[in-house]
Each structure stands twice: as structure tokens, then as C-alpha cells.
Amino acid sequence: MLLVSYTNSSFCTESKECLEYLLVCKTDEYEVRHYSPTRWVSTDAEAYFMGVGAAMAFRRLFQYINGANEGGFQMEMTAPVLVKIPEETRMWEPAVYSLGFPLPAAYQEKPPAPTSNKLYFSEMPEMDVYVRSYGGWMLSVTSRLHAHLLTEELGRVGASYNHSYHYGVGYDSPLKLLNRHNEVWYVSEGELVFQPSSHH
Template identity: 45%
Template sequence: MYLLAGFVGCLLFLTVEAEVGKCSYLPFKTETSQCMLYNVTCKCDTYEARHYEAATWVTTTVRSWSMDYACYVAFMRLYKYICGENDQGKSIEMTSPVVMKIGEEKWLWEEQDYQMSFLLPKEHQAYPPEPTDHDVLIYKSPAFDVYVRSYGGWMFSLSDSHQSGELMYDLEMSGASFEPDCHFGIAYNGPKTLFNRHNEVWVPVTGKPHCPYK
């Protein structure tokens, strides 16, 4: 399975055109000029539900017992692609967010597949350059809905595990229907940004988004 295949039962097909646009439209700062835009469908005290349109991504999978190690290996593969390791030799603009698909939590010594994806900029959404590395693939995600929890600092395995666990607990308590077997770790900032960092956890919505109001 490719990255982002988890958005309705973890496997769907391309349906509509991507909404890739200016990052300045988002309520938080990034270092890139183009981002994946979204609509907030509902919001409560502990999370919000968002709708994203379909999009084209470049993705890779790393099998490891460590999310942090997998992040490094996957990032370098994808970074080489946007730096010109593609069939057109083109340098491609970095975008936000960087997305990591993570399966259900396992024991520390158990390996699992981690799938990282870079969003392709608007000018490459329809006809992206093909990767020359066989471990790097182009993937077209469908439109999807996710529950979102935002947090600051750095996205490591421990922070992601804590935040995803808190989000799933809140969803259970609220009676929301969601996909429990995978979630997505989302990073909007590069390593040189030390302050005001923005990270997210995405959990795929099943059924109709649900955000209770107190």
C-alpha cells in the first residue's frame, strides 16, 4: 500500500482535483510557499475535522522498528527526488506538509512499514516527473476527511505516539467513528526552525465527521 491509502479504510482512488495553494492561507506559519489547503468541517475543544481534496504526492516506504530512523531514510530519498533525481532532472519546490503514515502501535522490537510523502507543487500535480529510484513512487490520493490534533515542538516517535493516543481517546469519548489501525504524523516545518513549530496528528474519519459541543 502507498502512503495516504488509509483515508477510507486505508485504500481509495483519485476522485477530484487537488487544492494546493498559498501557505499564507493557513492559520500557522511554514517555510514553504505552497501547502495542502483544507476546509474545517467541524471543531470542538480537543480536535477538529477537516476535508482535503485529492492530490498527487511522491512517496516512499521504509521498514524499521524505529519511526525516527525511518523518517530520516525516507526524507533523504524524497529530498533527492525533488533535487533532481527524476526522469526530467528537474528541481522541484519543497511544499508542506510532510506526511508519515504510521500503523497501529507495536512493541519496540517489532518492525513495521513507515510511509512518508511529499506533496507535489501545483505545477506538477497533473504530470509529475517520474522517480528514478525504484523505492520512490508517485501516488494520487483521493479526497479525504480526517480528525486533527495540533501540537508544537518536534515530531518524534514519542511525541507522535502520545498525541495520536490522546486524539484517539478523545474521539472514543466523543462517540466519533474513525479508522483505529493507522494514523498520520504531519510536519510543517524544517529542521532549521527552532520556535513556533507546527505539527499535527491525522486520524481518518469513517462515516460523518463528529465534533461535540459542550
């Protein structure tokens, strides 16, 4: 069974291969999704701002799929791009941002080694995530705003999740200007909670 395969997600329009998931439930404020284990190519970047770190890391990963690997294999761009964002960052200290691309289905089992020692392979475990979607650009300020809005809602419904980090998730190339799709993910811990929003 292919873990990364074709998907018909309406927001995954630019990549041939997108990470598949099972939609467990959807409320007005968030979705609950189940992801199967997958292998990723990842890199870490230290920066004061997410955008700066993500740009440095993205360049390294893009070089890898464009041939900076043993064998010089060219790979199709996959989606989404995942940025692991630590929850507690101090203004005067840089944070470490981990960025990853899901490896294409053909390379899930035996990916070619990267030529850069700054890249590594990581395993995304089977997991359930709470997801909030938003449009526009995934900037530090918008990412933090939507992370805050999601944590407020998860707190309201009493959901249990990992508080130490969240994921910033992007599906579009920087060249796409309209109908952009981004997400914030928090990894669920324990029993899943999905109750409809109560509108005042």
C-alpha cells in the same frame, strides 16, 4: 482548479505551496478538516523507530525534488510532510513507515518519474480527518502521546475512524527551532462527530 495551491495557514510559513483544506469545525480538543484528492510522491522505510524510518525516507524524497528525477527538475519544497504510522507495532519487529510530500501544483498532473525505484506516486483520496495539533518536535514518543490523546477524545464523543493507522504531519524544516507545528490525523469513517468538550 489547482488542488495544491497557496494557503494562508498561519502555521505554514516555510513552504510556498501547502495542502489546502476546508475547516469543517473546531473543538477545544480537535479539528475536523476536509481534503480534496491530491497526488503525492512517496516512499516506504522499515525501521524500529519512526524517527529513523522518517529520516531515511525524507532524504530520498528531498533528493527527488532536488533533481533526482527524469528531466532533473528542481521543485519547491511543499508542506506538509505526511508519515503514515501503523497503529499496531511490536517492539521486536520493525514497522513500515510511509512518508510523502504533496507534489507541487505544476506537477500534479504529470510528475517526472523518480530515478530511484524506492519512490512511487500515490493518490490521497478525498477525505475528512480528525486533527490534533502540537508544537515542538515530531518524535516517536510525542507523536504517540498526541495520537493517544486524540483517540481518547474521539472515543469519548463516539467518532468513527480508521483504527489501523494514523498520520504524523510536519510543517517545518529541521532547522526551524521555534513555533514548530505538528499534527496527528485520523481518517474519519462514516458520519462526522463534533461536539464541544465538556470541561470538568
